[in-house]
Amino acid sequence: MPLHVPPAPAPALRSVLAALGSPAAVRQAPTPSLRALTGPPTPELPLPVHVLDRLTGDGPFRTRLTGWRFLIRSNDRAVAAADSMLTPDGWTFSHFFEGPYLNSTERALRQAESLPADCQPRLLSIPALYMLTLWLHGDPGADASSGAPAPGDVLIPLAPAPPGIAAHRPRTVADLLPALALRLTPAPTAKTTPLLGQPA
Structure with a gap:
């Protein structure tokens, strides 16, 4: 699948480049790999981060853009990621990080290929389940800052995934999101029959 990676907003990229150029920002980041670099780091593969606040079984599924994530590469490998976020004053650098989602994102992108x-890669966060997926939007030319998951779009859960959800198993939106919604639906409580002589 050819991946049509959308261009990030120029101010978002500039904010990350400025942070990478700041020894203080890099030194304070909880990213040993980034602090130990000998070669120049480069932000690549910008992915818009969308959040699904309300998960229902029948949709429609609506998202909101919360930021852009860049993979920071050095010597042909990803060593960290950097997030930028939208504020009332525009795009600003948020934080650097590393950990399991970094390698998982790279693996999911290879799967998608x-x-x-054709598709447009995005990240879809589902806070209610502490879950992150690679969202393969079926319209490669769509505005990456908006849009909702279409039933035929593909989601690849990133590791670590919630218990019972297979990480790196591609599933369509129509298949995965209703199944996830069932996890958030409270189980019906058993209705007890009143004993004789008790008020109903």
Whole structure:
């Protein structure tokens, strides 16, 4: 699947480049790999981060853009990621990080390249389940800052995934999101029959 990576807003990229150029920002980041670099780091593969605040079984599924995530590469490997976020004053650098989602994102992007259709890669966060997925939007030319998951779009859960959800198993929105919604639906409480002589 050819990936049509959308261009990040120029101010978002500039904010990350400025942070990478700041020894204080890099030194204070909880990213040993980034602090130990010998070569120049480069922000690549910008992915818009969308959040799904309300998960229902029947949709429609609406998202909101919260930021852009860049993979920071050095010597042909990802060593960290950097997030920028939208504030009332515009795009600003948020933080550097590393950890399991970094390698998982790279793995999911490689998986996406082996799928048959063109797509636009995004990240979809589902806070209610502490879950992050690679969202393969079926319209490669769409505005990356808006739009909702379409039933035929593909989601690849990133590791670590919630218990019972297979990480790195691609599933369509129509298949995965309703199944996730069931996890958030409270189980019906058993209705007890009143004993004889008790008020109903």
